[in-house]
Amino acid sequence: MEFDRVADHEALAVDDEPREAAVVVPVIERANGHYVLFTERADHLPNHAGQMSFPGGGREPEDDGLLDTALREANEEVGLEPAEVDVVGRLDDIRTISRYSVRPFVTRVPDREYRPNDGEVAEVVPLPVAGLIDLDNYESERRDHPHYGDVRLHFFHVDGVTVWGATAEMLAQFLELATHWEMPPEPDRVAGPDDDLPESVRDQV
Template sequence: MTREQLLTRFNLLQPLPDAVLPAQARPAAVLLPLLEGERGLELVLTRRSRQLRQHPGQVSFPGGRVDDTDASLWHTALRESREEIGLDPALCRPLGRLPSQYTVSGFALTPFIGLVEGRPHFVLNPQEVDEVFQVPLAYVLDLRRHHLFTLRRRGRLHTVCFIPWQGIWIWGITAAVIHQFALQIAR
């Protein structure tokens, strides 16, 4: 998928409504960084440090909880991206926001899509990130690659999405956000 195709197909003016979020949910934001790569537009993903208490070793987006100093959720996503992978906020142009979702760890997670200009040099914070890698956007947005399973957890049914990529399983909230993005692009 090219930059022009993405901009044409992604409705930037009318974000979908947020999920119903519990009042006690803690606000957080993540960035879906897109950049021009060898295979067209590519999505930048990270693998969380295996030393972290929550979700160690899982594939994720750069991002995290809101700090008191953050001017907005967009600024949270940019600040966390700088802290985790050294992404210069000046290189990132906002394209849109996906609906907020409630995570199993108690966050109201707001995903932002940002277009990264140039070829950034990522510097990983080893306390938070073990790896950064890129996946072709066309691959992860292909709904045929999304494997949906319904599971019962605490007496409720939940749909969990899994997306395979070169021996890695993208799943959990990361795959749910990608799935939501793919559905919005497909409409």
């Protein structure tokens, strides 16, 4: 893992969306390699139920900046203590269809059991970086988005789960910075605005 490249990255900010959020991109190291921790959103949530996400959420008035938001939310969602977190650097802010700007913080965290908050998180899912960078596990499509125009959607299929949407957008940049993974220059397909998403994610919209 090339954490120095993440630390040196001059992240782009998004400051014109009405709401702010922040997430941590938690990386653990095991004897057989690095893993990225994801949360599976609880099925009863009104938005993005069942999707793979990074721990995080919306900024609250009492938060002392977006890093504080990310650490508070990660503590609430999976029991990650702020004192355990080694913040490596930032990725570019992204926009979401729910009109949030989201700031991702890449972090190194301990390899231990994390407890999901049943109100928000169904499961904590570690996925191996070796699987995430395997291009046989990756596909993408170009699609006309109703708000943002021409966008490229990423789909990472590893260990029976699919990471896609905003989380996959952040993951793609993280992998390009921290590993030798390179996004293929062209998507696998071009989809129309009314075309179905891949079958693996249709129930997560």
